[in-house]
Amino acid sequence: MKTLTVELGARRYPIYIGSGLLAQPDIFRQHIKSTQVLVVTNDTVAALYLQPVLNQLQDYRVESLILPDGEQFKTLDTLSTVFDKLLAAKFSRNATLIALGGGVIGDMGGFAAACYQRGIAFIQIPTTLLAQVDSSVGGKTGVNHPLGKNMIGAFYQPQCVIADADVLDTLDDRQLSAGLAEVIKYGLIRDIEFFVWLENNMEALLARDKTALAYAIEQSCVNKAHIVAEDETESGVRATLNLGHTFGHAIETGSGYGHYLHGEAVAIGTCQAADLSRRKGWLTEADVDRIISLFMKARLPVIPPAQMTTEQFLELMAVDKKNVDGQIRVILLKTIGAALLPIDVESSLLQQTLNSYGRH
Amino acid sequence: MKTLTVELGARRYPIYIGSGLLAQPDIFRQHIKSTQVLVVTNDTVAALYLQPVLNQLQDYRVESLILPDGEQFKTLDTLSTVFDKLLAAKFSRNATLIALGGGVIGDMGGFAAACYQRGIAFIQIPTTLLAQVDSSVGGKTGVNHPLGKNMIGAFYQPQCVIADADVLDTLDDRQLSAGLAEVIKYGLIRDIEFFVWLENNMEALLARDKTALAYAIEQSCVNKAHIVAEDETESGVRATLNLGHTFGHAIETGSGYGHYLHGEAVAIGTCQAADLSRRKGWLTEADVDRIISLFMKARLPVIPPAQMTTEQFLELMAVDKKNVDGQIRVILLKTIGAALLPIDVESSLLQQTLNSYGRH
Numbered sequence: 001m002k003t004l005t006v007e008l009g010a011r012r013y014p015i016y017i018g019s020g021l022l023a024q025p026d027i028f029r030q031h032i033k034s035t036q037v038l039v040v041t042n043d044t045v046a047a048l049y050l051q052p053v054l055n056q057l058q059d060y061r062v063e064s065l066i067l068p069d070g071e072q073f074k075t076l077d078t079l080s081t082v083f084d085k086l087l088a089a090k091f092s093r094n095a096t097l098i099a100l101g102g103g104v105i106g107d108m109g110g111f112a113a114a115c116y117q118r119g120i121a122f123i124q125i126p127t128t129l130l131a132q133v134d135s136s137v138g139g140k141t142g143v144n145h146p147l148g149k150n151m152i153g154a155f156y157q158p159q160c161v162i163a164d165a166d167v168l169d170t171l172d173d174r175q176l177s178a179g180l181a182e183v184i185k186y187g188l189i190r191d192i193e194f195f196v197w198l199e200n201n202m203e204a205l206l207a208r209d210k211t212a213l214a215y216a217i218e219q220s221c222v223n224k225a226h227i228v229a230e231d232e233t234e235s236g237v238r239a240t241l242n243l244g245h246t247f248g249h250a251i252e253t254g255s256g257y258g259h260y261l262h263g264e265a266v267a268i269g270t271c272q273a274a275d276l277s278r279r280k281g282w283l284t285e286a287d288v289d290r291i292i293s294l295f296m297k298a299r300l301p302v303i304p305p306a307q308m309t310t311e312q313f314l315e316l317m318a319v320d321k322k323n324v325d326g327q328i329r330v331i332l333l334k335t336i337g338a339a340l341l342p343i344d345v346e347s348s349l350l351q352q353t354l355n356s357y358g359r360h
Numbered sequence: 361m362k363t364l365t366v367e368l369g370a371r372r373y374p375i376y377i378g379s380g381l382l383a384q385p386d387i388f389r390q391h392i393k394s395t396q397v398l399v400v401t402n403d404t405v406a407a408l409y410l411q412p413v414l415n416q417l418q419d420y421r422v423e424s425l426i427l428p429d430g431e432q433f434k435t436l437d438t439l440s441t442v443f444d445k446l447l448a449a450k451f452s453r454n455a456t457l458i459a460l461g462g463g464v465i466g467d468m469g470g471f472a473a474a475c476y477q478r479g480i481a482f483i484q485i486p487t488t489l490l491a492q493v494d495s496s497v498g499g500k501t502g503v504n505h506p507l508g509k510n511m512i513g514a515f516y517q518p519q520c521v522i523a524d525a526d527v528l529d530t531l532d533d534r535q536l537s538a539g540l541a542e543v544i545k546y547g548l549i550r551d552i553e554f555f556v557w558l559e560n561n562m563e564a565l566l567a568r569d570k571t572a573l574a575y576a577i578e579q580s581c582v583n584k585a586h587i588v589a590e591d592e593t594e595s596g597v598r599a600t601l602n603l604g605h606t607f608g609h610a611i612e613t614g615s616g617y618g619h620y621l622h623g624e625a626v627a628i629g630t631c632q633a634a635d636l637s638r639r640k641g642w643l644t645e646a647d648v649d650r651i652i653s654l655f656m657k658a659r660l661p662v663i664p665p666a667q668m669t670t671e672q673f674l675e676l677m678a679v680d681k682k683n684v685d686g687q688i689r690v691i692l693l694k695t696i697g698a699a700l701l702p703i704d705v706e707s708s709l710l711q712q713t714l715n716s717y718g719r720h
Contacts, residue, residue, distance in 0.1 A: 080436055118513045153475060
């Protein structure tokens with residue numbers, strides 16, 4: 001087992017990465033402060049991993065809540081059912097919530113923990129590659145709104161993150177690829193060596209080679225933990241983690257939550273951001289091709305949905321959290337391995353990307 | 361104008377207390393960072409004070425949202441309409457939300473600001489005595505749940521609080537009295553001199569004597585600001601502000617939100633807490649009588665609703681935020697002017713209070 005630490009002063013916490021972690025009751029014991037524990041999961045994950053987790057929690061008064069699986073359920077209404085459960089169980093402010101699932105469960109579980117009685121402890125057990133390398137680390141929690149993704153939420157840090165590589169055995173291929181989109185992101189924004197490693201090891205990752213996967217998870221978490229420690233509430237460098245996300249969120253919202261996986265939309269959005277970076281004169285055509293190739297190698301989509309118009313993109317991108325006073329801001333690449341802070345982009349160039357990239 | 365400061369390090373902020381403050385655009389200008397402003401208010405307050413506030417905001421892009429008036433609307437559903445408004449207006453993370461109203465508007469507006477895009481700036485303009493002396497100061501925000509009051513929320517501090525004593529001119533008598541319940545609380549928990557002052561000046565307060573009201577507001581805010589600065593997230597002394605609230609919240613929830621005003625329920629609950637403090641051997645019968653008399657002088661109810669049973673109280677008090685692992689904890693008085701931290705109370709004594717106090 002490897003232990004990384006997210007250095008956030010009084011809110012610092014460990015990320016445990018390894019195999020067989022769900023069978024180690026000590027990790028749970030160390031981070032649960034009271035007798036009351038609620039495990040929040042979804043129907044897909046519950047069938048596989050709820051019982052193994054409950055087995056480690058026999059000393060506690062445990063309740064579990066199984067939510068429907070999918071981004072389309074990441075809403076205030078679903079969140080409300082978590083509060084119903086906590087209150088029906090009369091759980092107090094010193095209860096612990098365990099979020100067992102992918103990014104949707106982690107974001108909602110974390111936000112429920114942030115709001116219940118103005119904040120209870122929570123533990124992230126990410127069960128998708130995407131959640132292990134990205135969404136479970138850093139304390140971004142929240143739900144979607146019909147008009148924008150992740151628009152309602154809180155910065156709220158967990159007690160710990162337990163990333164058990166074994167749970168990836170049951171992940172379907174599409175979810176594995178979606179996670180790789182965020183893994184590639186770390187290479188693009190700040191780690192050229194990792195990007196090259198990914199170019200050379202993508203087949204091993206897709207073949208679920210344990211050593212390769214463990215390295216990719218660790219390297220992603222190292223990068224993420226550095227950025228979060230430097231800028232917890234995204235007033236600066238943390239925004240670079242949103243490479244491709246302004247386009248990607250528009251794709252998710254515009255095509256209906258649940259149609260694209262988050263990582264798939266981010267893959268497409270990152271290719272659009274790369275195209276725009278080329279139009280700014282920073283990336284070469286060869287760079288853009290190299291980026292698109294790696295996403296394709298990871299079996300990810302790279303072309304925006306045909307039915308989404310430029311106007312729809314602009315409308316949806318206008319509600320992005322990085323925007324200032326209505327001006328659309330995006331994360332672009334200076335080179336492969338170096339992202340820039342959010343910049344206002346000339347609307348003529350943005351429109352060129354939206355009109356041209358992937359439109360034939 | 362008096363300016364008090366809530367000392368919370370990087371989150372420190374001023375409370376402005378005085379007359380004619382809503383007509384001073386400089387206060388707004390100083391605390392609004394961007395062009396986007398949403399004023400959230402209710403239908404009662406809007407008719408009186410929305411236009412005067414909007415008059416000070418002509419340099420901004422202002423939207424306003426008028427919610428229905430009443431504790432029964434302090435819900436996740438109403439909160440959701442604030443997000444709808446912010447997103448429809450495409451407001452960004454640097455927008456400012458102004459909560460113009462009583463405790464319900466302040467709690468909901470503050471919670472909406474805490475959650476929108478994971479946190480935007482907000483300003484409290486409390487328009488009831490209760491909000492001016494208590495709920496607008498200290499950053500407790502949130503909404504109710506059918507199973508418990510203020511069960512969903514966040515600690516989130518405003519940019520400033522603007523307490524304009526002039527707005528109390530239009531407050532109805534019942535609301536004025538409800539505010540006095542929280543004013544009396546400060547005397548009871550930590551300020552015996554203020555308690556005596558209240559005994560001597562209650563008629564002046566009820567007659568809306570401006571000097572008396574201004575003194576009561578200031579003294580209450582001084583007490584509140586001290587406590588909040590010492591213990592922002594209620595891990596210690598802040599809990600004493602909940603004197604009477606464990607009983608009071610049960611009364612509010614049990615009789616249906618909107619039936620009792622919060623201050624009315626707190627008045628009754630504080631008398632119950634005083635009765636229980638006597639049973640613990642701390643207060644004398646004369647102390648309890650003196651407390652009940654002051655609440656009655658303030659034209660507040662002091663007897664629990666006849667239809668609420670002891671069992672219902674116990675059931676509702678079991679979900680209070682101060683509880684630990686299911687054990688009911690309450691704030692009691694050692695003497696008039698000195699509250700104790702939350703304590704587990706022998707259920708036999710609690711039942712005696714619930715069975716006897718106010719039951720004839």
